[in-house]
Amino acid sequence: MMGPAHSLSGAAAWLGVGAAAAAAGHPMPWPVLVCGALICAGAALAPDLDHKSATISRAFGPLSRTLCEVVDSISHAVYKATKMRGDSNRSGGHRTLTHTWVWAVLVGGGMSLLAMQGGRWAVLGILFVHMVLAIEGLLWRAARVSSDVLVWLLGAASAWILAGILDQPGNGASWLFTEPGQQYLWLGLPIVLGALVHDIGDALTVSGCPVLWPIPIGRKRWYPVGPPKAMRFKAGSWVELKVLMPIFMVLGGIGGLGALGYI
Template structure:
């Protein structure tokens, strides 16, 4: 799947799952603002498994620095769609987020929030087209504002942020599970699992059907959760 589709799938999964998660995972005061922010952050987290790809959205996130980092991680993890495309990576991503919050506190939450927001905005194309200064300035500025807003008005984020990261990674795995190459879910066991509904990344099934459908479903779920009972069902 392409980065845009992965981001949309991450937002969809968080919107669908959040109302069914126990209070221990989302915190006692999980509300509409947490739901909306968590949906966007989960969209950003859905790009994390592509840390192993030299030409992913993540690789271009910080220019040459992130490009080199992704190349190194790709080699260390065994190449694209190996270690970072496994259930083990999903568990480590969630556990690492929890540990960062527990031991590093506010600074870690702000830094991670900023990065995930900026990634989501880039992947969802919520910026001017091209590669000029405005293309980078707008997502960066909005991500900074979003991180500041979370810090000021969403104190429960420390509870649900590890869950958002884990769900984002799982959404990515599910997306690539629908493609021909599949994913090694139980890495380091090398068998790949797949249901190849998408024959080629970026084809019409993905861009003209799945991505729009997931986008609509995400907005419907958010609306029904924030404003229950407002959509008539015939």
């Protein structure tokens, strides 16, 4: 899928988690619902850090371009090192390591640790990166024609405001994880979820997604998971724009209402 569909599905997924959490007796304070949905929308773009023309690889200038090259090389190396006889030869790392559940859990877990241990600046940093991505993903064309600097300023401002709101007592810094010292541990959850939702979105497209790596399926460790071929669509096709995106919006709306206790 393309950026906007990935981001929308990420936001909708977090709103759905909000509804499920409310039903399970852990309702999210509204700042957790809103921040989580935006973080998840941003994180749903992150696995494409292995592709140089992806939104995330352009979003932070030379910094993200360099990181993209490093991630692409590492992914390709891991692919070559772990491929089995059934896996094909590939020339680059796109849709390999960063498109697996292992990557999702490692990145989300790392961010949780960082948020918990790193204090206010770590939380601000995580929020900033994901707000910039959420703006790029959700506003798409509007963000593309404006300058990068403008998007960064908007990301920094929203990160600052949201961090201030979350920090107020009762606003959710210790949602779900309530022991002392576990503040902001939940920040990794929308990041894991965003990456997984991205992988599911890619699995629906023609090429599939090796999300289960390193669990071997048949003679392939990088088995491209997906529905039967007839149910797959091309990235950026009308199915994505005219069917899936409206569905994500409706589901997200229902999830949000459920999370806030209206339904």
